[in-house]
Amino acid sequence: MDEKALEKIIESSRYEFLIERKEEINSVLTSLLRYITNGRKEDFEVIYKFFHILKGASGILNENQLSEIALNMQEILDEKESESFLDDQTIIILVKNLGEVLNLINQSLEKHGDKNILLAELQNNDLENSKEGQTKPHMEGEKKRDLKQKKILVVDDVALIVNLIKTRLSYLDYEIEHAKDGEEALEKISLFKPDLVLLDIMLPKLTGIEVLKRMKQEESLKGTKVIMLSAKSKDKDVLDSIRIGANDFITKPFSLEVLEEKIKLILQN
Structure with a gap:
């Protein structure tokens, strides 16, 4: 893109x-x-x-x-x-x-300005990118399919944050899914089996802390990497997350570039 x-x-x-x-x-x-x-x-x-x-x-x-x-x-x-x-x-x-x-x-x-103009321009760009993609050499596509694609689940109920994270990470060839509340997060973690979960703390139905606790109680999920995301930057939130088993804690607002680098580092380990 x-x-x-x-x-x-x-x-x-x-x-x-x-x-x-x-x-x-x-x-x-x-x-x-x-x-x-x-x-x-x-x-x-x-x-x-x-x-x-x-x-x-x-x-x-x-x-x-x-x-x-x-x-x-x-x-x-x-x-x-x-x-x-x-x-x-x-x-x-x-x-x-x-x-x-x-x-x-x-x-x-x-x-x-006019939202409809924004969307029309975006659709035109997508069409052009699609046409360009069709002209790429066949071997490049084969090489991509040989790579093990890492899976990331983004858990947040704010569409803006989800869309921008997904857009930012899309070119890195991650497979990305989204959950909008704590209960849906647990369902998708079980079915999607992500390598990494980007988990907001303040969620509907179940908080991110509750989701993290349940993940760490499941033997099959203990190895799943977790980065907590939250606008709540109290020391208690950070300490609770790390003690339960989160790999990192990022305070909102955050830089997408910093998030990307942290994701790369955690998935490499």
Whole structure:
């Protein structure tokens, strides 16, 4: 895949991600109002996850102001996580920052332009690449098939991160699958039998830590390599992951280049 096609995929993925976050803001505000009234943990988790996801993808978005807001809000919410209420000052900060996030997303979407044009250009690039691929010598294809293809399972519920990881690794001839929650991850690990799992911590249904524990309890999965990915950078998260058996821990936002090098190093050992 050439650089132009890769950039179109990245641009389209960013667009989709920003649209999703924009659509979530109303539900986050609703959860905030409910939490103020009832103090329900489920509503706090909706608010927390919104900024957690935004922080995790901020390095890929290249949106400095969004990154700064997401980082600051997650730090504030980390401090409030053990409490059953939000003080007035925190509520004001939350509402103000949600409004600022909405403004920044709208500005960024305007810069992205028409999504349909992006997708049309991407399809044209794919068609050209396909035609070029048909002219490659037959022996090159035979050589590729002789190589043992490494399998990677990407476990994350954020489509932007999954798409960009898959795109980044596609030219390295890895076989890649994706799971969007902890339960699906365990099913795919059992069926797909990956050499490496890129495992987010904050997942629906089962957390990444729970998935890792279950993997290490299965004799057949103990040798499977695992890199934990998380926007939660507390020492406890890192220590828990390493003690249970993860091979590495990468804090979001992360560099795709760094991730690629870590994957190569771990799969070589």
